[in-house]
């Protein structure tokens with residue numbers, strides 16, 4: 001038995017390859033019609049009509065921060081319990097990271113801790129749905145009180161909150177399409193832009209975002225007539241990766257459904273095991289279980305026991321406040337201390353079969 005924690009999902013080659021061949025030899029491989037179509041169809045998936053595509057989730061986060069008005073020297077409240085790009089993007093925007101603390105039951109920011117960290121210099125709040133468990137969006141948005149919230153939903157495609165898909169609750173919501181996410185285009189990032197007080201004029205915001213992702217240039221205007229007035233980057237998506245995305249969209253529903261079915265199975269089957277507790281979340285949150293996080297005693301032993309039985313497991317991420325690049329933000333984070341000491345992720349994605357998930361539960365029930 002060898003059950004990986006992460007696995008790349010690609011559509012069947014007989015479906016994907018003809019579409020790829022067509023676009024590759026079309027003579028139009030940079031940003032064009034397929035990118036626009038992919039933005040439109042991705043928006044339907046998450047019920048947000050206004051999507052900006054990027055060539056990575058990290059670029060999309062950088063875009064979100066700049067569009068939210070974050071400028072060098074501003075403060076952005078964030079979480080250390082995430083992948084490094086969440087916080088690297090804040091440094092790309094030149095801002096100062098202020099850590100808020102997480103709920104030891106799930107690794108997500110708490111509204112109380114965010115509230116305690118808000119100052120007159122706070123320009124945005126970065127919220128991660130760790131592992132696909134929605135953070136307490138209602139509470140965080142209430143304390144944000146108009147400060148733009150950027151949701152990093154890299155792990156949370158298909159998750160829901162208040163009966164609506166993650167993607168439509170905050171000013172900005174980023175999805176990563178990197179290799180091992182629920183859905184991949186090899187690399188890519190999608191930024192959902194929603195209308196709230198701070199970004200009331202979505203049309204202007206989208207135009208600004210399109211310039212930001214392409215050298216500050218308005219691609220729609222004649223090249224020799226444009227004036228570049230702001231710094232821009234080479235962050236746009238291309239037609240080849242967008243085509244992969246368009247084909248992936250035909251397959252994504254059952255992929256996400258299987259993550260969720262396996263996650264819900266573990267929610268039941270892993271109850272009442274000595275030394276193991278399950279994550280907990282808001283009643284209005286519906287996770288999409290990118291991986292399945294358990295909190296265990298004697299984590300090293302637990303990990304060795306699973307590995308010896310061919311079940312991959314991992315902590316996946318180092319708490320970001322331990323990196324020297326983020327050292328100036330260090331502070332006391334007791335919730336994170338408690339979560340980080342016990343958390344470990346086990347496989348629950350689309351590739352885990354009924355027999356494999358039963359096997360995982362039996363191996364854990366044997367004890368470690």
Ligand SMILES: Cc1ncc(COP(=O)(O)O)c(C=O)c1O
Nearest residue numbers: 056057058083085086154176178
């Ligand atoms: C939580 C989180 N945020 C951001 C990113 C960055 O996304 P990308 O790799 O698409 O740049 C990732 C993954 O790589 C991630 O796991």
